Amino acid sequence: MALSVRSKPYIIPEYSLTGDLLSYLTCGLQYRYQNKGTLPPAMPIQLWFGDFIHGVMEEAFIRWNEQDWKDFPWDWETQIRDIELEVDKRMRSRGLQPPANLFCPFKAGDENQGLCPDSNHPHKLAASIRAEAAINTWGPHLFPLIDDSEVKLKGIRNMPHYAKGRSRSNYYGITGIIDVLSSVKLEEASDRNLIIRYLHNNPAFQYKLENLKKPEYEIIVDYKGMKRPPVNSPSWRHHGWQVLTYSWLRDMQPESSKVLVGILFYLNELSLFKEDLEELKKDVEDAQTDVKPYARDLENILQWNPHSKPPEISDSLKKLRSIRIIPVEYDNQRKSLTEFDSVVADIEESIIKEVKGCGIQSSWKINPEKRTCDACDFKTFCKDNAARRRFPTVP
Ligand code: SF4
Ligand SMILES: [Zn+2]
DSSP, X not given: OOOOOOOOOOOOOEEEIIIIIIHHHHOHXXXXXXHHOSSOOOOOHHHHHHHHHHHHHHHHHHHHHHSSXXXXXXXXXXXXXHXXXXXXXXXXXXXXXXXXXXXXXXXXXXXXXXXXXXXXXXXXXXXXXXXXXXXXXXXXXXXXXXXXXXXXXXXXXXXXXXXXXXXXXXXXXXXXXXXXXXXXXXXXXXXXXXXXXXXXXXXXXXXXXXXXXXXXXXXXXXXXXXXXXXXXSHHHHHHHHHHHHHHHHXXXXXXXXXXXXXXXXXXXXXXXXXXXXXXXXXXXXXXXXXXXXXXXXXXXXXXXXXXXXXXXOOHHHHHHHHEEEEEOXXXXXXXXHHHHHHHHHHHHHXXXXXXXXXXXXXXXXXXXXXXXXXXXXXXXXXXXXXXXXXXXXXX
């Protein structure tokens, strides 16, 4: 009797929009080492912080919703700190340790000094300064508008350049997580709500509102642990694609209403540190930012010298720069999907090359941008000479 050969398991590769596709676009080789490596989990600072601040906003919303914590500002030591420790605990359980000097992981009374300046814990380090600013700036305006938080999105697309026997699958899955604001909540909110004011000042949103066929609509929201990128940067484009792809995924969920716009919060704009300030100054000098500072803010930013103390920036500019409203248009949505299809095609191509034995460094594309390479755990053995030359290693 001839024994039949067991067929290969049918697997549809699944890609998360931020964890895989945007991460790959930052640098393919870094993505490979981070996500598919046998190395212990390592995570560049920006990625750790992105996950952390996302978790902090989600957890803060849950506490606002379920507890009697409706008044802002929240106190860091007695309210926000507990949220941070909870998020840190969850991240550690996924193997993600906080980067040194960014976050104090200790409770008061802990005698271990760790990498903190002394053993007087807890220390409000950079991640905590930003978490506090994010919650206290946007919490009062955003939380009352959220109708559904941490909504999981999932869709299936045809595998680009599918070839039987060569491709891993004829489909791929695409996933994401968003918060959803509903028209009902927006109508109930106070007219002092800053997000509503920004939306009403946005011509694209106004136009869409006036031309609605049904009264219900939605806005989707995501958070970025970074400063607002310049308009000529790849990140600016990629974030736009991300939101538009989310809107496509959301539209397919039966309980959804029409998504009019997406909002991204660039939370680092609320507390800019030296490197961000240098980038902001450059964006202003090069006329590459869409939210420009005026008058006093402009003067302070342009006259600032990186060796002196940080320039004063008005709260109104910080808030305005930390919110980006992206109109959802059919054509742009299609374009974003095609763009991500080609990113998936690239990743799949690299996987196939590696499986065929081409070696990791030859199979994966690199994208050596100074700021990414500076924070990259793999720079010491990265193939890119330019990247290596910048980081002399101890002999
Ligand atoms: S050092 Fe730069 S080019 Fe090399 S893997 Fe890291 S991010 Fe990519
Ligand atoms: Zn500490």
